[in-house]
Amino acid sequence: MPRDLLAPGLAGYLDSLVPPRHPVLAEMEAEAARTGFPIIGPATGHLCYLLARAIGARRVFELGSGFGYSTAWFAKAVRENGGGTVHHVVWDQALSDSARTYLTAMDLADIVEFRTGEAVATLRDTAGPFDLIFNDIDKAGYPASLEVIAAKLRPGSLLLVDNLLWSGRVLDPADRTPDTEGVRTLTRLVGADPHWISSVIPVRDGLMVAYRSGIA
Numbered sequence: 001m002p003r004d005l006l007a008p009g010l011a012g013y014l015d016s017l018v019p020p021r022h023p024v025l026a027e028m029e030a031e032a033a034r035t036g037f038p039i040i041g042p043a044t045g046h047l048c049y050l051l052a053r054a055i056g057a058r059r060v061f062e063l064g065s066g067f068g069y070s071t072a073w074f075a076k077a078v079r080e081n082g083g084g085t086v087h088h089v090v091w092d093q094a095l096s097d098s099a100r101t102y103l104t105a106m107d108l109a110d111i112v113e114f115r116t117g118e119a120v121a122t123l124r125d126t127a128g129p130f131d132l133i134f135n136d137i138d139k140a141g142y143p144a145s146l147e148v149i150a151a152k153l154r155p156g157s158l159l160l161v162d163n164l165l166w167s168g169r170v171l172d173p174a175d176r177t178p179d180t181e182g183v184r185t186l187t188r189l190v191g192a193d194p195h196w197i198s199s200v201i202p203v204r205d206g207l208m209v210a211y212r213s214g215i216a
């Protein structure tokens with residue numbers, strides 16, 4: 001698990017500010033804590049939900065969905081926005097099955113398309129455009145995913161990318177691992193491209209929020 005990037009206690013404080021949530025979300029948080037599975041957690045989940053609500057997202061695509069925790073936040077937003085589809089994509093069938101069980105228990109499964117396979121290839125093969133794309137795949141794959149993502153977003157849509165602070169490893173010049181370099185490269189590419197207006201929000205492990213401006 002990433003170490004606490006904020007002053008000690010602040011990450012927990014931000015999580016504590018998230019309003020009471022569906023008991024199934026709390027169950028998923030307990031599973032993640034028990035197994036060490038890297039979910040986005042309450043504060044980032046709630047921020048994703050807020051952003052999806054704010055733009056009225058009805059077509060959402062998630063790359064690297066795990067057992068459905070982040071999916072549940074997006075599906076709740078899409079339901080409240082009037083309905084639509086959240087594509088849940090992960091390469092493990094067991095995680096996909098587990099996500100279906102959780103989302104069914106939350107009465108949100110009808111909003112979700114459960115897909116198994118490599119996430120970027122799946123997005124390439126899916127008709128767009130999307131209102132919001134969330135990227136949480138293996139970090140070495142971040143740079144190559146960007147071109148596919150950009151082609152599936154319309155002006156006025158949002159790209160959210162998790163782990164852009166990467167437990168602080170982005171600051172270590174000796175760390176040239178493919179994952180750390182993947183995070184750095186994506187950050188640089190989005191920041192330098194006038195089609196995006198972006199910011200990295202230092203919540204948990206860093207969430208990039210990038211607005212597809214349509215202005216070149």
Ligand SMILES: C[S@@+](CC[C@H](N)C(=O)[O-])C[C@H]1O[C@@H](n2cnc3c(N)ncnc32)[C@H](O)[C@@H]1O
Pocket residue numbers: 038039040041063064065066067068069070071089090091092095117118119120136137138141
């Ligand atoms: C960080 S976890 C996802 C957590 C999830 N977003 C959440 O917060 O609930 C990433 C998951 O996506 C899978 N994954 C990573 N890269 C992938 C790829 N390129 N295609 C499909 N699945 C991928 C991993 O095996 C893992 O199960």
